[in-house]
Amino acid sequence: MSDATPAYILTLSCPDRKGLVHAVSGFLLDKGANIDEAAQFNDQSTGLFFMRVRFSVEGQSLEELQQSLAAFAPAFEMAWKLHDARKPVPTVVFVSREGHCLNDLLFRWKSGLLPIDIRAIISNHRDFYQLAASYNVPFHHVPVTADTKAAAEARQYEIIQNEKAELVVLARYMQILSDDLSAKLSGRAINIHHSFLPSFKGARPYYQAHERGVKLIGATAHYVTADLDEGPIIEQDVARASHTDSVEDLTARGRDTESQVLARAVKWHSEHRILINGSKTVVFL
Incomplete structure (x- = not known):
């Protein structure tokens, strides 16, 4: 043919x-x-x-x-x-104030390395509106506080629906999604966590890793569920750590690992290589 x-x-x-x-x-x-x-x-x-x-x-x-x-x-x-197979996956990216994963995804997308179509960027801060503009991607600033969380998530979901997004990527988005939004995005929202799960869940994993004196730091891409950092794991990788490393050293070194792990997970998802198997995934490479 x-x-x-x-x-x-x-x-x-x-x-x-x-x-x-x-x-x-x-x-x-x-x-x-x-x-x-x-x-x-x-x-x-x-x-x-x-x-x-x-x-x-x-x-x-x-x-x-x-x-x-x-x-x-x-x-x-x-x-x-x-x-x-030829249709790029419509995608919305969430980000907070750490932009390395967002920057990497945008570059790979525009370079033709990811079969996705980034239609919007949503952030609870304004830090990356210029980066979004440089790629001609609409940027939506949606502040989130404890009092406004429900309204903010309603606005976020409205954007996702309006853009007909089939994939949502949390590229170091440092807000916990509600159970309701997690359920709405089940099987189509990927998060990058900056540790080798199940170790060091939750906040400040590099600080936790430093306190334990680990010799490997890692990153984990997983599907979002209502249980924090418990979703089915898609991809993981590690980098060496030393007793001489500060928290800042671990954080800087981990950024490359996070970006690569997230990019692989997004690529595999958008090539429809991942099937969810209960609390795990089957990834056909």
Whole structure:
């Protein structure tokens, strides 16, 4: 098939049983599709089967394929999603006063390294409005206090909805989302935490790490849930630390790790490589 042939990504999960790969590939064959990439995983601890398939097909629209899948899936108790592989994921980024992750995401996006479309930046401070303007991205200053949190989150969610964002990235956004907003963004909000979870949850993890004299510092990208820093982990990495390092040294060194970990998580999510498996994730690389 030519490069102009429409391409789609199918992700699915269901109870494991014999013949699932055959059934899915047979379904795609019947549609005249060519499988470009496929990966599957059987979680023996839960009895669940996970699969990601990228395929090309002519003469079938996204809507037609979705209708066919809706008829095909129930026999296998299958949860599924179908994505246009060529469509960048509409994205809104949240940030506070640490801009290294935001700056990295903006650069990668404009360089064509991330298949996303950053449509807005939301911040509880004004620090990065000029950075947003330099990339021609709308910047929304939404202050948050204990008294205004509900109204602020309502405004944030309104922006997300207006921009039709399918992904929200908390790029060092230092406010805890309410249970309500966390639920609304379930499975589509990624946070970067500046420690190797489950160690050093909550605030000031570099200070906690310094007090414990750790030899490795890390960063963790995870999906946002109502439980602080407990969401399904997508990606992690570490950097060496020394007894000579100050908190400031650890913080400076950790910024690179945070940026890289978050960028990888955003890339994998926007390429539809991540399936949530209870409190964990399946990541097809």
